[in-house]
Amino acid sequence: MAAKRSGKQSKRSPREVVPLPAEPETRNEPPLSLERIVATAVELLDAEGIDGLKMRRLADRLGAGAMSLYWHVGNKEQVFDLALDSVLAYREPSQMGEPPGWRGDVVHMLEDWRAVMLRHPWSAALLPRRALGPNILGRLELVSRTLSEAGVAETDLNVAIWSLWNYVIGATVTRASFDLSDDDRAAAQHRLTALSEHYPTIARARLLLDSDWDGTFRKGLDFLLDGLSPAP
Amino acid sequence: MAAKRSGKQSKRSPREVVPLPAEPETRNEPPLSLERIVATAVELLDAEGIDGLKMRRLADRLGAGAMSLYWHVGNKEQVFDLALDSVLAYREPSQMGEPPGWRGDVVHMLEDWRAVMLRHPWSAALLPRRALGPNILGRLELVSRTLSEAGVAETDLNVAIWSLWNYVIGATVTRASFDLSDDDRAAAQHRLTALSEHYPTIARARLLLDSDWDGTFRKGLDFLLDGLSPAP
DNA sequence: ACCTGAACACCGTTCAAGT
DNA sequence: ACCTGAACACCGTTCAAGT
Numbered sequence: 001m002a003a004k005r006s007g008k009q010s011k012r013s014p015r016e017v018v019p020l021p022a023e024p025e026t027r028n029e030p031p032l033s034l035e036r037i038v039a040t041a042v043e044l045l046d047a048e049g050i051d052g053l054k055m056r057r058l059a060d061r062l063g064a065g066a067m068s069l070y071w072h073v074g075n076k077e078q079v080f081d082l083a084l085d086s087v088l089a090y091r092e093p094s095q096m097g098e099p100p101g102w103r104g105d106v107v108h109m110l111e112d113w114r115a116v117m118l119r120h121p122w123s124a125a126l127l128p129r130r131a132l133g134p135n136i137l138g139r140l141e142l143v144s145r146t147l148s149e150a151g152v153a154e155t156d157l158n159v160a161i162w163s164l165w166n167y168v169i170g171a172t173v174t175r176a177s178f179d180l181s182d183d184d185r186a187a188a189q190h191r192l193t194a195l196s197e198h199y200p201t202i203a204r205a206r207l208l209l210d211s212d213w214d215g216t217f218r219k220g221l222d223f224l225l226d227g228l229s230p231a232p
Numbered sequence: 233m234a235a236k237r238s239g240k241q242s243k244r245s246p247r248e249v250v251p252l253p254a255e256p257e258t259r260n261e262p263p264l265s266l267e268r269i270v271a272t273a274v275e276l277l278d279a280e281g282i283d284g285l286k287m288r289r290l291a292d293r294l295g296a297g298a299m300s301l302y303w304h305v306g307n308k309e310q311v312f313d314l315a316l317d318s319v320l321a322y323r324e325p326s327q328m329g330e331p332p333g334w335r336g337d338v339v340h341m342l343e344d345w346r347a348v349m350l351r352h353p354w355s356a357a358l359l360p361r362r363a364l365g366p367n368i369l370g371r372l373e374l375v376s377r378t379l380s381e382a383g384v385a386e387t388d389l390n391v392a393i394w395s396l397w398n399y400v401i402g403a404t405v406t407r408a409s410f411d412l413s414d415d416d417r418a419a420a421q422h423r424l425t426a427l428s429e430h431y432p433t434i435a436r437a438r439l440l441l442d443s444d445w446d447g448t449f450r451k452g453l454d455f456l457l458d459g460l461s462p463a464p
Numbered sequence: 465a466c467c468t469g470a471a472c473a474c475c476g477t478t479c480a481a482g483t
Numbered sequence: 484a485c486c487t488g489a490a491c492a493c494c495g496t497t498c499a500a501g502t
Binding site for chain 2: 465466467468469
């Protein structure tokens with residue numbers, strides 16, 4: 001019926017071949033802290049995906065007793081919230097050339113946004129279920145201010161921001177989920193043969209195969225910006 | 233640090249006040265079947281959210297022994313996959329007025345898509361982690377065919393479809409996640425006072441407050457379609 | 465072919481206690 | 484203030500067995 005994706009077993013194979021013995025945490029660790037916990041959680045998520053983040057495993061990696069985390073964190077949910085937002089910290093671009101104008105700024109911010117989330121694919125899957133942390137809000141603020149200063153009318157600002165936001169989130173979420181699906185090429189290939197019969201148009205366009213993700217992202221973004229641009 | 237959202241406890245309160253005693257499943261049930269399992273899973277997800285779907289609970293609701301599901305399903309993951317895709321079945325519109333042309337068709341399909349997912353908010357949160365089932369692919373095919381017939385060039389088709397898809401997914405995911413956040417008004421309000429200082433622009437635009445979601449969705453969609461329209 | 469309960473492994477979290 | 488292990492509740496899944 002539904003396209004399968006090999007639930008538990010195949011996941012993100014390369015990293016799991018060697019079970020990584022939690023590192024030789026012999027030398028005494030620095031004391032536990034929210035920062036260390038969050039940073040290590042991000043590491044774990046990068047290496048093992050969402051389901052790989054277990055409180056005990058996280059504590060292990062930190063060289064701490066299994067339950068020590070709960071003095072700092074209160075919740076596993078909170079770990080997710082903090083990890084997600086921490087990854088989305090925005091670093092101002094290191095001054096590469098002249099300021100390219102508001103449109104270039106916006107494109108840069110949004111491409112950076114997308115790039116960060118693709119570097120941590122779990123973040124895209126996590127975002128829909130989490131609250132907006134300060135870094136996410138900070139990015140929103142930055143885009144908003146840029147658009148506002150560029151002359152987008154107050155009344156159009158919400159439409160503009162949400163349209164862009166929606167687009168970026170959607171593009172990232174989609175892209176990340178395709179990366180996962182491709183884990184098992186076999187299934188994907190099988191799905192594609194079935195496709196040619198039932199879904200001729202997308203099969204013909206090779207929609208699922210050779211999409212130019214980056215280029216597509218950029219083009220759709222340009223369409224939106226065309227529409228949103230303040231009247232000159 | 234990160235904006236909190238009261239992890240487990242507040243969830244979707246109204247439905248949990250009465251613990252609903254699994255219904256008086258006295259009369260003998262129809263036999264188990266994939267269809268019944270999936271339909272009941274959707275019920276459960278609607279009522280209790282993603283975390284509310286437990287295999288035992290699902291079996292209970294079906295009046296079956298706890299482990300009977302595993303003859304039909306193999307996996308909890310598979311239940312998720314099937315539930316997601318089942319919700320996205322597309323029913324052709326019941327002939328309301330004249331055919332409004334390709335653009336109207338596309339708008340209708342995408343608004344329907346979004347509406348369905350908003351009716352089952354868990355679906356938006358689930359989508360990023362799941363494979364594309366036949367119904368999802370069917371919807372993609374329908375949009376693709378419409379655009380293709382409308383004269384969108386073969387080379388632009390992928391850009392067109394992905395841009396629209398990204399936009400719809402993003403809009404839905406965002407909207408659904410905001411509905412959840414609003415569960416606890418207190419926290420949201422508190423967040424907003426902090427906002428006015430740190431995020432003046434989005435606070436001024438009241439971005440998080442009185443956004444006209446439906447209108448915004450439609451406007452952004454129109455911008456995209458403007459850009460994607462085949463040259464006349 | 466279809467369903468079942470007992471049992472296992474695992475995991476988040478509480479708690480009472482340590483330093 | 485900070486960390487800990489034992490213990491509990493819960494849940495997905497295996498298995499050997501029923502009909």
